Amino acid sequence: MKAIFKSVTAFAPATIANVSCGFDVLGLAVDSPGDRVSVTLGVKPGLRIAKITGDEGRLPIDPDKNTATVAVKGFLAHLGISVGLDFTIEKGLPLGSGMGSSAASAAAALVAVNHLLGSPLDRKALVPFALQAEAMACGAAHADNVAPALMGGLVLIKSYNPLDLITIPTPDLLFCTMVYPHIEVKTQDSRSLLKTHLTLADAITQWGNLGGLIAGFMKEDYDLIGRSLVDVVAEPIRSMLIPGFEQVKAAAMDAGVLGCGISGSGPTIFALSKGKPIVEKAGKAMSTIFDDLDLACSIYTSPVNSDGARVVHEE
Amino acid sequence: MKAIFKSVTAFAPATIANVSCGFDVLGLAVDSPGDRVSVTLGVKPGLRIAKITGDEGRLPIDPDKNTATVAVKGFLAHLGISVGLDFTIEKGLPLGSGMGSSAASAAAALVAVNHLLGSPLDRKALVPFALQAEAMACGAAHADNVAPALMGGLVLIKSYNPLDLITIPTPDLLFCTMVYPHIEVKTQDSRSLLKTHLTLADAITQWGNLGGLIAGFMKEDYDLIGRSLVDVVAEPIRSMLIPGFEQVKAAAMDAGVLGCGISGSGPTIFALSKGKPIVEKAGKAMSTIFDDLDLACSIYTSPVNSDGARVVHEE
Numbered sequence: 001m002k003a004i005f006k007s008v009t010a011f012a013p014a015t016i017a018n019v020s021c022g023f024d025v026l027g028l029a030v031d032s033p034g035d036r037v038s039v040t041l042g043v044k045p046g047l048r049i050a051k052i053t054g055d056e057g058r059l060p061i062d063p064d065k066n067t068a069t070v071a072v073k074g075f076l077a078h079l080g081i082s083v084g085l086d087f088t089i090e091k092g093l094p095l096g097s098g099m100g101s102s103a104a105s106a107a108a109a110l111v112a113v114n115h116l117l118g119s120p121l122d123r124k125a126l127v128p129f130a131l132q133a134e135a136m137a138c139g140a141a142h143a144d145n146v147a148p149a150l151m152g153g154l155v156l157i158k159s160y161n162p163l164d165l166i167t168i169p170t171p172d173l174l175f176c177t178m179v180y181p182h183i184e185v186k187t188q189d190s191r192s193l194l195k196t197h198l199t200l201a202d203a204i205t206q207w208g209n210l211g212g213l214i215a216g217f218m219k220e221d222y223d224l225i226g227r228s229l230v231d232v233v234a235e236p237i238r239s240m241l242i243p244g245f246e247q248v249k250a251a252a253m254d255a256g257v258l259g260c261g262i263s264g265s266g267p268t269i270f271a272l273s274k275g276k277p278i279v280e281k282a283g284k285a286m287s288t289i290f291d292d293l294d295l296a297c298s299i300y301t302s303p304v305n306s307d308g309a310r311v312v313h314e315e
Numbered sequence: 316m317k318a319i320f321k322s323v324t325a326f327a328p329a330t331i332a333n334v335s336c337g338f339d340v341l342g343l344a345v346d347s348p349g350d351r352v353s354v355t356l357g358v359k360p361g362l363r364i365a366k367i368t369g370d371e372g373r374l375p376i377d378p379d380k381n382t383a384t385v386a387v388k389g390f391l392a393h394l395g396i397s398v399g400l401d402f403t404i405e406k407g408l409p410l411g412s413g414m415g416s417s418a419a420s421a422a423a424a425l426v427a428v429n430h431l432l433g434s435p436l437d438r439k440a441l442v443p444f445a446l447q448a449e450a451m452a453c454g455a456a457h458a459d460n461v462a463p464a465l466m467g468g469l470v471l472i473k474s475y476n477p478l479d480l481i482t483i484p485t486p487d488l489l490f491c492t493m494v495y496p497h498i499e500v501k502t503q504d505s506r507s508l509l510k511t512h513l514t515l516a517d518a519i520t521q522w523g524n525l526g527g528l529i530a531g532f533m534k535e536d537y538d539l540i541g542r543s544l545v546d547v548v549a550e551p552i553r554s555m556l557i558p559g560f561e562q563v564k565a566a567a568m569d570a571g572v573l574g575c576g577i578s579g580s581g582p583t584i585f586a587l588s589k590g591k592p593i594v595e596k597a598g599k600a601m602s603t604i605f606d607d608l609d610l611a612c613s614i615y616t617s618p619v620n621s622d623g624a625r626v627v628h629e630e
Contacts, residue, residue, distance in 0.1 A: 021522075022522065022526070023519065023522075024519045025519060025522055025523045025526060026526070156523065156526045156527065156530060157523060158523045158524065158526065158527040158539075158542065158543065159520070159523055159524075159527075159542075164523075164527070164542065166526070166527060166530050166539065168530060194515065195515065196514060196515055197512045197513065197514055197515065198512065198513065198515060198518055199511060199512055200509065200510065200511055200512065200513060200548075203513055203518040203521065203522075203548075204338065204339045204340060205474070206518065206522060207336075207337070207338075207340055207518075207521060207522040207525045208340045208471065208472060208473045208474055209473065209474075210522045210525055210526050211337070211340060211341070211471045211473065211481070211525050211526065211529045212471065212473040212474075212479070212481060214526045214529045214530055214533075215471060215481050215483060215529055215533070218529075218530070218533045218534075219533075224473075224481065227473065227474075227479065228473065233515075233518075
């Protein structure tokens, strides 16, 4: 196998893990924001990170510790290729925000290197390498960010062993508001709070909603999507780590969103809407609550993304 | 409101509650077997059961204790109608088999009386009255038999409060084998064995499969349907009440079915197949295991039914 390009840049978007009712089994990609990874053929063998921007110096430049290069290392080992590559990572996603920041860097890096090599693998086949990187970064190999970051749209992780990923078509008018309050929630802390057991009654409620959300997406039934965005498992516990969560959610619902919940392990709060006007209105209403609490926040609005990471430059 | 017909007969089919991964939230209707209920305008007001056949004298003839008449009583009260009706119930479904016998009688009775009165309500609107009858007969108002018996196809009970029923389109080539070993498992006994709590890991497995089953039905992806027919919640416990369960399941899988599990609370074992030839083969293979255990059984094969209970005679 030979490189087709000298240099490729790819973009991978933010992702909403869980999507309320799909704890550990659902992830949804949006169009923006996201991370950009540029990869250039180097003269010396091995992977090097030349530069990382947008991370305030917090991410490791060591290629054995950064999700972008760890993912690519596994990918190259799988292909049996030894090649020299220089990486530049532009973080558009805040770290520890619950928007799939580590997954986006891994996805963008994989898509860039795969394209540089003439696309030997399809998107789904890249997921296991991004999973390895997630396991290194987060201590557990969850696919609910990396799968949608690579494949786009709503992805159901039907099972992990074997890895069984199902893409669910997304309705055209689905838009997303994400509001990220500037506090940090570590995935591992947020996960350790969760109970190891749940009542059968809560589990039944959750799988009723999960079924409703999948059916709602496939039937393009926006009202059903809204009724299904309910989480009785993680949200009641994780929301305690987010100041003002209930008021922010109420403000989003008042603004006319279909539903609202915690993106991944938080602290970002997401809301889905039918049509573009509501996402802007919801973003303002949600951020006003954080303003009242003297908590800085960033607002993002975006269509749902159906293609995942994309190549933005090649030469 | 006035009666349009003097006499109507309706048929309601067997139903498979849970469908492996959808404990308490999914039910699937087949075409046959089923129950027939005939209703005739009487001269005296009130509901009377003239005759029940096929139940070996086990069902109550008291209209306050039979699911058919209890359901109709609620329906007439809702409409504010006082009318005299005579019922004949032909049980085609064995009692306590896990094939939705009590639900089928209630569904057939409701559809017959609704038709006799000029169809004031649609199928979905009839479900609450059948639920009242289930609550009387089984001690709990589960909709996973009555909803598919009335509405047909695969029905998701997204929530009970409020009652939110979602019909999922069924693939054309989906067939069902049901093998009923002649032992009785009471729903209440079978339910009391279940644990009140489950591990988060098992719950995640279950909702991954539930999502996969819904997506499989909607995408007409038979292989995905098969991979999703997995139950880690009820089957490991309830299967202990069914002699030879594991061997019967293995025989069905060897015969080429997509998946196999317990119908409702059992003891009937169901298997879904793509295409008609496999259902017959599976039925034989499954019943051979029961034969070897000297356990009599009945075999039923049928397409999946997409319309639910149907009127078969009017005059």
